[in-house]
Amino acid sequence: MKISQRLEKIASMVQSRYDHIWDCCCDHGLLGAKLLDNNSADTVHFVDVVPELMQQVSTKLERFYPSPIGGAKRWQVHCIDVAQLPLANKEQTQLVIIAGVGGELLVELVQAILARNPQHTLEFILCPVHHIFEVRKALATLQLGLIDEHLMEENQRFYEVLHVSTQSQLPIALVGEQMWDITRSIDLRYLQKTLDHYQRIQVGLLQKPNQDEDKNIEITQIINAYKALQPQNCNNTR
Structure with a gap:
């Protein structure tokens, strides 16, 4: 099956094999099916709250990934709130994937999963559709560490994809670090678009009669952090 870039x-980015992978907000199940094809986990879990969608996913999985005679089923379908994820026991390796949702909701889901499973060692691959700076800030506050990060573009929209863990000791940079390669056109365009976004916010704040000084300081700090990534401020391109 053809899936999006x-x-x-x-x-x-799923480089290891896991006991369980949880494909959350899975929509039509295309990512989870790819992970089944790649044999990325003993069990791939398809999770969403829309009953009609999950019924369709279940029907397709029964057709294309039937359980072998005498063998264990390689997938499960869950029509539940992602915040209520029924994780396996803490000794098993587990990856939670949340993509295609807004930054605020994504943070709420990660917070809920961690709060319900404080003893678990967990990895997350996260791809919010917006508010990535706020997502990064929240993940750092939750004491998650970075494994990997990538910047990509699809259909004229930019996405940051973060692979983080409860065990990694590598800090999550608020504006990203590993993903940047300023020799690439995509990086330059994304950086300029991001700067334009925050500079518009800054102008709006300055035009308000009773401007929020703390917010203005925060936005200025964000702008300066992104400006530091511009080519003339970089000693290298990685």
Whole structure:
């Protein structure tokens, strides 16, 4: 099955084999099916809250990934709130993938999963559709560490894909670090678009009669952090 470049990138970031992978907000199940094809886990879990969608996913999985005679089923379908994820026991390796949702909701889901499973060692691959700076800030506050990160573009939209863990000791940079290669056109265009976004916010704040000074300081700090990534401020391109 043909899947989007974004889902292909997420699948390519699954470098290890897990006992369980949880494909959350799975929509039509294309990413989870790719992970089944790649044999990325003993069990791939398809999770979403829309009953009609999950019934369709279940029907397709029964057709294309039937259980072998005498063998264990390689997938499960869950029509539940992602915040209520029924994780396996803490000794098993587990990857939770959340993509295609807004940054605020994504953070709420990660917070809920961690709060319900404080003893688990967990990895997450996360791809919010916006508010990535706020997502990074929240993940750092939750004491998650970076494994990998990538910047990509699809259908004239930019996406940051973060692979993080409860065990990694590598800090999550608020504006990203590993993903940048300023010799690439995509990086330069994304950086300029991001700077334009925050500079518009800054102008709006300055035009308000009772401007929020703390917010203005925060936005200025964000702008300066992104400006530091511009080519003339970089000693290298990685």
